[in-house]
Amino acid sequence: KAGVTQTPRYLIKTRGQQVTLSCSPISGHRSVSWYQQTPGQGLQFLFEYFSETQRNKGNFPGRFSGRQFSNSRSEMNVSTLELGDSALYLCASSQGRMNTEAFFGQGTRLTVV
């Protein structure tokens, strides 16, 4: 059974650009959550998608957005990149919204220069 797949694994962007990250959940999983991980703040919740709808959003500016498709795949977008957006972006999938067992992908390492 394939795990959670995130692409790309690494990205280098310039300040002011925008970026789109992709997450393919485990087959049969309908809930996808996104997290940002930095050395200083640890793992912080970005948003949760279920059945193509954003169900919850963390305390991040509106530059961070996402969506989920009918096949449960999800994308997140960050516009007008800032140096502080450099982080490991992690996607987690679970069967339902309860997240009793949330499985993480390998993450996308974003570096903003």
Add this chain to the structure above:
Amino acid sequence: EDQVTQSPEALRLQEGESSSLNCSYTVSGLRGLFWYRQDPGKGPEFLFTLYSAGEEKEKERLKATLTKKESFLHITAPKPEDSATYLCAVQAGGGSNYKLTFGKGTLLTVNP
């Protein structure tokens, strides 16, 4: 606001030297407490979910326990391959927000 504090921040053990990691939490009603292991450059790997005080779960050399205020991850006779960052997270009960609130983690190093 939900809070999770893990201690110590870093722990060095000799192979075979048992110890415990602590996770203290403040949450408005606990739906679940989760333990993950994270290796450098990888995503967190799910270990355990605990739901109620008094519950215990074991996996190989790891045993997780839960009280009303904290959880412990006991590591018995650790091996070098147990070296990783161990993350604790809570999910609050009530409402429709199922997000996980994570602690900063404990970096465990096991020397041969």
